[in-house]
Amino acid sequence: MKWRVHGLAVATALCLSTPAWLALPALAAPTPQSPTDPEVASQWANPAIRAEVPTDQDGQQLIGLELIEADDLATAEIEPGQPLTLKLAITNYADAAISDISLQARRADTAWTTSQARRTLSFDISDYSQLGATQQLLEPIAPGESREVSITTPTAIDATDSLRLSPDTVQAMMIALSGNLESGDYNGNQLLATERMLVSVGDSDPDEPTIAEDAEAVVTPDEQIPGLGLIYPLSATVDIVPGETGTAPEEAPLILASEQLAGQLAPGGRLDELLSVYRTATTTGSGATELNESSCLAIDPALVDTVERMSQGYTVSETRPSRTPTAQRLRDSWNSTDASESGEQGSGVDDAQRWLEQLRETAAQGCILALPWANADLNAVGATANQWLYREALERGPATLQLILGTTPTGNIVVPGSGYITEQAALGLGWADQSQSEILEKGMSGAWETDAATHTSQDSDDTEDSSLESTDTPAENTVTPPEPASTVSVLVSDNSIWQMPTADRFASLAPGINGVTFQGSLGALLAATGPNPSTVGYSDPVARFDYRLDSVTSRAISAGAALRLSVAEETFPGDWAQTAQPVLAIAPTDLDPTTASVLLDTTSDLLADDRASALPIDVAVTPTPQQQAELDSQPLTAGGSGVERFGSPYSDPTSISDTEILSASQQARYTDDLTRMTVNSSGIALSRYGFTLPLRRDILTALSGTYRNSIGTHDEAVDNSNQLLDDNRETLQDLRGSVALIPPGNVYTRASESSPLLIVAENGLPLPVTAELAYSGPEGAYITVPEQVSIPANGSITVQMTAELPADQDQTQLTLWLSTLDGAPISTPVDITVQTRAGIVSTYGIGLLIVVGLALALLFRFGRRRRAQRRTRS
Template sequence: MIRARGLAAAAALLCLSTPAYALPAPVSPSDPAVADQWANPSVRPDEHGGIGADVLEADARRVVLTVFNDSDEVVSGLTVTPRHADAVPTVGEARRILSLSGEAYPYYGTSREVGDLAPGERREVALNLAPLDLPPGTTPLMFALTGAVGESGVDYLGSERMLHTVDGDPLEDAQTPGVSLVVPVTALVDIVPGETGQAPADPPLILESEQLAGQLAPGGRLTELLDAYATATTTGPNAAELRQGSCLAIDPALVDTVSRMTEGYTVAEERPSLTKKAQRLRDSWGSDEESDAGEPGRGAADAQEWLSRLSATAAAGCTVALPWANGDVNAVAATEDEWLFRELVQRGPATLQSELGAAPAGNVVIPASGYVTEQAATALGWADQTGSTVLEQGMRAAWEASAAARAPQPAAEEGTALESTDLPDISGAPAPQNPVQVLVADNTVWGVPGSGNFARLSPGITAVTYPGALGALLAATGPSPQTTGYSNPDSRFDYRLDSAAARASTAGSALRLAVAEQTLPGDWAQAPEPVLALPASLVDARTAAALLSAAAELFAADAATPVPLDRAVTPEPEQAEELDSQPLSPQTLGVTRFGSPYADPAAVSDTEVLRAGQQARYTDDLTRMTVNDPGINLSRYGFTLPLRRDVLTSLTATSRSSIGGYGDVVAAADRRLDANRRTLQDLRGSVALIPPGNVYTRASESSPLLIVAENGLPLPVDAELVYSGPEGATVDVPGRVHIPAYGSITVQMTADLPAEQDQTQLTLWLATRDGSPISTPVDITVQTRAGIVGTYGIALLFVVGLSLLLLFRVGRHRRRQRQRP
């Protein structure tokens, strides 16, 4: 007999023949070009948007609904009818049934008349599930609404769908699978872009809004989520097993921001300018060029309370770091910027340990997209925490070591920029010393036989798979349900058609069903694989509680065993041996092919990746052109670090794969990248050359050329003066120009210019030691000695001519005077 997961793996291999590619530019989910990738137009097409029902409460025997009329017309004769389908054997089948029309729900219960509903009216309806006589197992439920809208006849108006589980007798000789539940803790962080580092403390925190404070306040999403998890793992039923078999996946950018909020913050739409222009005192009188100072934030106390509670919860259980700002791993890898990717996956564990006091699980990467590209897999070597010094030294030490390796060689000729081809080749992520595990859906990789739910993606990088159908159902939960790229497009629809409570109930039942899939009787059954469950990034407390409750009930009934995350992501010795026996090579690469099997409409577009990559490299250049000064606490990497974080925040995956959140996330990313670009331009523009007027006249060939270099940055700048000019022009520029912080320096040069030309045009600019331009080029015109002599000769002839003309006129005038009587 072939197991269900074997069939799923075979299907996945076929699906991988049509990988997904990013769109050239962001496209709205409502655009016809991509609309069917977000939602199959043939799925639930007759759902009425303004009339529906939301689940309020649900248990084994009873469901309470809120029936609402948000349309502009009266609904008369409204009736709710419970219906159900046959019990489903797999999560994939359950997901398919939830997307089908009413014909898939052939069994009817007793209808309940609601009556007439006026526009805006809501009414609660309680339904008894006992008459449905649901079979043991997991069954799709449908609560169908019928009624007449306005003058029309009675018609089907919509439905509420959910999965419902009825416990049955356990199978004989059934094996007990393991369960490992990962609960994400993240939120959109809206720090006003354009921040730069300060020392010794962080710069003042400026947020665009109080939305994060609202989530941290009592009753807010983050507070209720943490309360639900902490309660379930400390005082709830089977708390010890639940604590062992669950883990908080925490966004380090969120923790870092909340920690800064505890010190006080400001809410403003923009931040003050980083650069100051020279201005005469009299011109500044009465001027008002300062930006709005903003308002003091109100969430400092709530931030402190939440952070303390999170620290206590982390100390008592398992934590793992999400990518910084829950950034899209594939998009950041596509920028091809080393330091951006290292900030994405390398700093998070150190941040959590520093802020929360507990070391998170290491070498584990959780992409929000549920899959990784081949480009991202090769970069994941940077996620190796073995021997990491980020906690003690930050990323500064790594940057300086890299900068030293890239420094110009002593043999390089003074006064010339080193060509990029002369730099040592240190590109690419190193192979990890210890394996890096990346959690992805099982239909996004093709594993090695005998290796279970593990597959080797690249040297030292192992994919740990979770059930794709379960992942797709769990991703469609919470306030911002996600459309996963690895989900079958045939069953995609706007998941907001069902209420958040119904989707939370579905999540709990889906986890029970996924465990049941792994339970097979008979001697032929293989050892069941652990069930990894990952809900949506913006999971709400209700969904988290439903999953935690389902897991606790499975543990209590001995239907599943808790598996710690670090054990769930580690292959057994025989599995590791099987993985190692299949080396990656061009001949076997097709066997381990991976990526999204279907179109992913939420993938970060090529345009956004290009902008982010350009700004990341621009930030790298800005870092390289500054130098550390023992008298200044601020380091050059620390100065530019917030600019990199702005780029990472613009590539967040949070809410991007939601039909309702995509547009806002894309617009916010566009605004952030625009603001970050302006900041980078201002910072680079503050290091400039000031030419000495339009024409520089030399008295002799040995006369030096003078030019002023100014620096408006808080760190010194080491640069080279680079020039271009006509053939035969040679300028002896200094090999190194050191411009002090917030200062200027006069640079002296000698030049050998063509003597036969009256004037010579030169272009000069500042560049880093590896040749990257720093300042805007300036043009100067040098008056040569030959030009000076020619000019003097013309002037002399002109004076002589005027003198002769004057003498002639005076002589003629005198002669006329003598000739008069």
């Protein structure tokens, strides 16, 4: 599509944009809120738009209208004047029949920008004023019935009953369904349903020069062709049963809660189709080379790691065998079933092997990069202020892809699923610098040990005795991330940065951290695709609605048209920019095969027609020397109290709530405590960090943004996250509860003041535990405890203590517990009662008096009996 610039384009873009400083920034809700909650419902869908059709009490449409086939739009562009044939399905969800049914094609005014195009899809039917052909249905549709129908409408400018689609444009069209719903308040002929989409119309003169004669901006042809890059995600929900812990030398057996992932990997499944479509598009055809250069696979490392484990065999079970064996009699175990035999063998081993091998071949031939682990919401991860969660989310992924796929990913690129980054989260992006990462050489376990040794060295320089002190925020959680040695680029919406140094589409967010912006309106349109369309926090709430009102096919076609429009929009940037800015199209992480095919075909067409040039992702994120110099010349602005410089410009109902973040941060801290209290052993292959690694991954999975940002799946995603956090908390409690003190009994009696106190410490973990013995007691009680208590793996040890207890008390109550070396409690406190020497003496004295008294009583009684016997004989 060769673009003809109109003065209206600039005016429309300015009118439809909202200044960031006037917008309401995104704030996490205190607790999760459903999209049906009146407090947040308007943040998901503007109640003033798309509300012209009848609905039930739950807001669901009574009549469904769905586009199921549009051969003319298969390539996302139609020829000028070409008649348009659409096949639709009408479904009656009401309790009464509909009659006098008619379908009419309509269109709105031409959209000159992607922002305007997005807004047009939300307009009232009266704004679709150009009327096309009408199709009448003679037969009524009964309740519960679904019927397929086709409608053909002319599009030529001079045709009768035509939509009059102008060449080289993108226009919003509608199919309006009217009829008589013979039910209650809905009697009478009225609008019952609509189906809307963006339609891209091709060039009327293929030989026309790319530069339009009426263009306002005068630039060279090379400058008019924008670069185009497509980020193509491969991601899926991984439902590993929570509670897994690390093992060695072999990895723990994989237990999945269902076969949903196997279904996606099977032939015809979502992941199989996504990879197959991409492989075909980038390896076959005349434009495959350019498309391969212009696109990049963004892969979820959690998905690849799980599929690799699946390829070696797995079990399907809703529960995980207990890690703590229960004591039972031999005869009770004769008819019992071993926990390890629970569940069924997974059926997706072969498909996992096949899919993984195809992914390796594809990765070797093109670009790949790592998404955050499990598509974790980086803003929520940043809010936990936990170093190791952030490092697992960002630093682990590229190394995992390289180890499993055998191809080095493009490093130092972060793609947040939310489309924006908060200031708090930006501080941790330094962990994404692969140039400083040693994870391939030492693993994350090596990084943990290096960090632990550093803190141990620092603690040894302290003169204060803090053995009994406890901290709620360990030092590990407040470590400042390293400043990147090589620039880290984070891809964010262009309206999410407003007070930072900028140079064209680049912005300095922090030292060594660059924000690389993409068109927010394009990102919002691409996100609203697939069976579960997403609402992105950076989108203007005025134009938000329930995107499921339009079919998957219609929204896929709209995505392709929006991509064409964004490229045309940059072809003539206007007075505010002298050169065309590159276009970055970032598909949603839950991308569906239908939309994937449209985006690949559209990208290929744009490159083949020289309307865009291939833009490799590493080039897209690299400023030119002039841009970098402009960034360097501007000082980073300091944000004051309550001053936001970048982030979501609007309210984001999809963000993870404060309650969930608090729970995740607490569990991450407990996991760190559990790791620190265990000790690596030369005789045990398992490392302490490797033992607790799956627990951190469970937390990241609970913070995933997948399906949380869709109206239809938000509540289920929140429930799954909360259940995962609950299960993880129980696991942590069980693990920490397996390290405990066993008191000697109700009362501990000392023979003398120098007699030691004895207590047994047990450890049910597969690694040794080093801990401190902490206590509390009355004033004057002092216990000399060992500096460290080393408990062997899956064993116990008797700890000996000396005590100075108040001499004026018969008994002394003491509370003892195990803690980490920095004072964080480990075990449940136990109470013991110590019998003092004074108490022993007094007890012995009373006992002696009782014995003497009993002896005297017996002698007296015996004497009386003998005297009575003498009197009887006499």
